Structure formats: C-alpha cells, structure tokens
Amino acid sequence: MNATETVQTFITALQSGDMDLAAQYMMDDFVFEGWTPQALNKGEFLALQSGLHAAMPDYAFNLSDTREEDGAVDAFIQLSGTHTQTLSLPMFGVPLVPYTGISVGLPQTRTRFTVTDGKVARMQVERLPGGGLNGLLQQIDTELLLSPQVGTIYELARDEREQEMEAHGQTPPWRDASTMMDKDAG
Secondary structure, eight states, X not given: OOHHHHHHHHHHHHHHTOHHHHHHTEEEEEEEESSSSSOEEHHHHHHHHHHHHHHOTTOBOOOEEEEEETTEEEEEEOOEEXXXXXXXXXXXXXXXXXXXXXXXXXXXXXXXXXXXXXXXXEEEEOOOXXXXXXXXXXXXXXXXXXXXXXXXXXXXXXXXXXXXHHHTTOOOTTSOGXXXXXXXXX
C-alpha cells in the first residue's frame, strides 16, 4: 500500500466511525496539529474524532486533490456533517452541546499527512479563519470556549500604571471598587 492509499484508508475509517481500524493506520507517536489550540496525540485525536462522529453521524472529511511526495501526502479536506446528536468533548472543556440539526461546512484546508512505515505519523492542518474546532463550535452556535477569554471592559486598565498593578493582581487604590463589574456576572 502506498502513502496515498494509507491516507485514504485512514480517512475512510475515521468517516465510518471505525476508530479501531483508524488506529491501526496511525503511528503510536502520531501528532495532529492545526485544528485545535494544542497538538493532539493519538489517543486525544481518536477521542476527538469519536466525539465528532457520534454527534454528526454523516461526518465527512471530503478528501480531495491528494499528491504524494517523499513520504508525505498533501491534500485538501473540507469537513462537513449535520449535528444530530449531543456533542461531547470534555477534553476541551466544552460542556455537552445538545443537537441543533445544523449542517456544518468548514472551509477547505490544506493538510499534510506524513506517512512512515505504512502508517500516518503526523497530520498537519492549515489554520484558517472559521476553520478547526473553533469554527465548528461557532457554526453550531456554541459559545467559543477554546480561545483565551478577554476580561470585561471594567477589568481593563486605563493606563500603563494600572496595567502594571493589575498584572500583579492588585487593584489601583484610586479605582472605586463599587464601579467594577463582578467577574462572575455575565
């Protein structure tokens, strides 16, 4: 089996929800990059794929334009699916997302699969606005929890001196605490 066939078999297994078969086509030190805030290892990637497939049984990668060169396969993927079941991704701190019935279609992204000894060692997905897990969560109308949260306007310092004090966990003495919004409200 050449590298392109390995990638096609791997993607077909993921799309069908056969995580055991997909795992057979992955190196033990597999790395997935670009679709989530941090790189994922083999177990994390399979858990993510399992959760996505359970929530969107028609989940598809729409693999196209594959080109093999020097043990790598460059291709385009365009993830799609319909959110018909509860989405559960606790490893990302995402609460259960009840089904919405929304059809998801992420932007087409360049993806590089590095194949070693007949197995996928690395999958690198291009980062695009509206893509990745953040893009998927936005499309199913879920509050975005994967990016750093920005403080409320009342928590923002007005000048460099206040910024320095706030960076060290101090409230400037001249700021009236009664005008500050409760951090837990919102």
